[in-house]
Amino acid sequence: MFNKVEKRAKYYLNFHFGNSRGGIRLIEFRDVSKRYEDGTLAVKDLSLTVEKGEIFVLIGPSGCGKTTTMKMVNRLIDHTDGKILIDGKEIYQFDIFELRRNIGYVLQQIALFPHLTVEENISVVPELLKWKKERTKDRVTELMKIAGLDPKLRSKKPAELSGGQQQRVGVLRALAADPDVILMDEPFSALDPISRGQLQDDIKRLNDELGKTILFVTHDMQEAMKLGDRIALMRDGELMLVGTPEEILASEDPFVLEFTQRGRGELDA
Ligand code: ADP
Secondary structure, three states, X not given: OHHHHHHHHHHHHHHHOOOOXXXXXXXXXXXXXXXXXXXXXXXXXEEEEEEOOOEEEEEOOOOOOHHHHHHHHOOXXXXXXXXXXXXXXXXXXXXXXXXXXOEEEEOOOOOOOOOOOHHHHHOHHHHHOOOOHHHHHHHHHHHHHHOOOOHHHHHOOHHHOXXXXXXXXXXXXXXXXXXXXXXXXXXXXXXXXXXXXXXXXXXXXXXXXXXXXXXXXXXXXXXXXXHOOEEEEEEOOEEEEEEOXXXXXXXXXXXXXXXXXXXXXXXXX
């Protein structure tokens, strides 16, 4: 009984204080939990709302449940309790292919197909969707232009590109079929600091220009502060705080303080 009241109170707090700014709710977690088959409770009663057009950053120490939370959105992992809604519709009500088509996904490991050219890599989803050749070609041109990639790279294979360029192609591949939502799981953590800074600038610009909603996982507080319209801090599968970078910086919560004090560098990965 108490648990239920507590749950409701938590939802109320999340709902009214900092977790919704009155924008259009695109992704909603309502009391979501994930228990893995071995019994690990990776995410506990998570309630949060990602609004249309924002960059929403999930941050927290290794093992706190960030990746699990993100993968539940495109159903790479199924949640075991609660509800996840996209655009007001529960994710189980979508055809899984339709759901994933509308959600781009960028991973830390640059998962480009090594035997395909840059153009072919970016075209993977449009090809699956059977777009006309001309439309796909135009889309690749448009995206490479937006990302400032030299058109000469079109016919190159991934191995001929730098790490930063490869990751840029990874981002463009996720954007190719114009999804509403992009999930990014530590996408830049394998890059050198300069490429990383440039890619972060790219993401900010893409978000400004294309209005994409981005759910971004990182353990780097500097990255979170730079990119996030809002930041959600997680610990042991629970949501500790959601706020703008300014609100996070102003928080007196000991756990938050510990994070922000270490914010010059990275949190323990
Ligand atoms: P983070 O992304 O914050 O590092 P994860 O979401 O990967 O955290 O993991 C959260 C917790 O769930 C950790 O305790 C992790 O060990 C556990 N976990 C992740 N995947 C599995 C799995 N497939 N089976 C059992 N436990 C898992």
